[in-house]
Amino acid sequence: MRTLDGRYRLEQRIGIGGMSEVWRAHDAVLDRPVAVKVMSPGQEGQDTSVERIRAEARSAARLVHPNVAFVHDFGTCGTGPDGQVPYIVMELAEGETLAEHLRAGPLDWHIAVRVCAEVSAALAAAHAHGIVHRDVKPANVILTPAGVKVLDFGIATPCGTPDRSPEGMVVGTPAYLAPEQLERAPATPAADMYALGVLLYYCLTGRLPYQADTATQLLGARRRQPPSPLPQIEGLPPEVADLCANCLADDPAQRPSSLMAALLLAEAVDARVYVPMRQPTAPRQRSASMSPWSERAAAEVTEAAPLPDWSTRAG
Template sequence: MATRTLGGRYQLVRRIGRGGMSEVWRGHDEVLDRPVAVKVMAPGQEIPIDLVRAEARSAARLAHPNVAGVHDFGTSAEQPYIVMELVEGRTLGEHLAAGPLDWRIATRICAEVAAGLAAAHAEHVVHRDIKPGNIMLTPSGAKVLDFGIAAAVGSADPDPDGPVMGTPAYVAPERFAGSPATPATDMFALGTLLYQCLSGRLPWAAATPTQLVEAACSNDPDPLPEIDGMPPEVIDLCSRCLAKEPGERPTALVAALLLGEAVDARVYVPMRDLAPIPTVDWADQPTAKAGRHRA
């Protein structure tokens, strides 16, 4: 079967994923001779090309060890495509199919996801679809995938009268009321992700997606099971991420630092998000005298 090449350089090798709006292919960049992931918008999707291009440009600014990078954007037969870093490994969703994770592993994964989100939010980019299938676990840590269809903070969905973008189980309640995507909406998804990693299930029991949305909008999440040795700070953070009011949710930076501290893990956060170190006027400082210092 003949292979398809986009933009005169990206050869589509095999399809590795499919969603409602797009397909993801393992590809080969013939110019730079490297493997890539290519997201192709599905035929019939009425998404303005300029909108996808603008979002891809925003995502391309992200440079973080826990974020899969965006390399290129183009169009083929008037359908936009996005070329991304190909991340090898297994998704968090594949791991969760076997049940909940050890709390230390779950906390570390979510700390790294939060660190990636902190980098995105610092660039005013919201992911909009944090879920287990978009988290790849690699030997070097967790990688957040699919920033290629992220959005600028506060931007509306392409079709205001259409379905809310994202996977319903992880979408914040305010999004169903018509509010635009913000960093707080990503934090609700992170709370759902952390809850699922710790318990092996979603925070709300429901038989259908509609019931799940109604429960998330109206009910408190079910209590997490008791887990030996897990610090109460992890439970508290999960609860705060799942708050109905966006303003009550922590920032991604706070979540990354708190979760990382709970498992003594280092996370890479944007330096500009940290409090500046105060400058010291050394001319006003007393001069140290010899013999006053101890080893």
């Protein structure tokens, strides 16, 4: 077994992506399980520099929210060609990813709305600190006995950061990218809200709002046609369907804020979510189809209600 900095003993690889791999590890100093994300050394077109990753880890470490997997530590290991490969130590969230859960089909609408309410509450906390996640998707949402946890804030980006990726490279998961991200616009909270709309659509229907078999077809379909409207779902409140459509709007200004979405979705299932006292740094957008919210409601902070059985399915 490999040990980083004489402290984090890597035990089992639990995830791998284009820029990193994630390990279940043991923190020998505090005697606790953790997750360690080790960045892949110097791949062409990818900025995995120590300073950039450290800066993003510092931003993510400021997020303290029950629906966010905490960032505990940052370090480097000498396994790359230049001897400086950064890694981030995070909370190990025990549970099943939403991606794994959705393999069995769409969720009961109550569960789908509750999950997305908690995801949106996590995004509201990030947006209040000027942080954009950029990769909201089922694989980065985990369902734990204590509630939803949103993962991968360790490589999020500050609001307004320009897209510096090479021409032709898309940062993020194509199905969940907002139209402006395809045009390489700077990262904003509205991009996360587009991804939330896709996530909510997928949870409710078991499919994406675009018909395509490959990433190339998907990107082509995205540019040629609007997303498919939600089908009729028995019992689904109309304000939830409106919210989903508003999140998928081409115009970022038409999308709701994460705070508004969290409160509306929670109200739809009579749940309570933990929302930040600080208002998001981006201007809050309100759609005519959304219920008005009082300032008192927008500032309310409550504990999470008891969780439903995540195994509940549609029908």
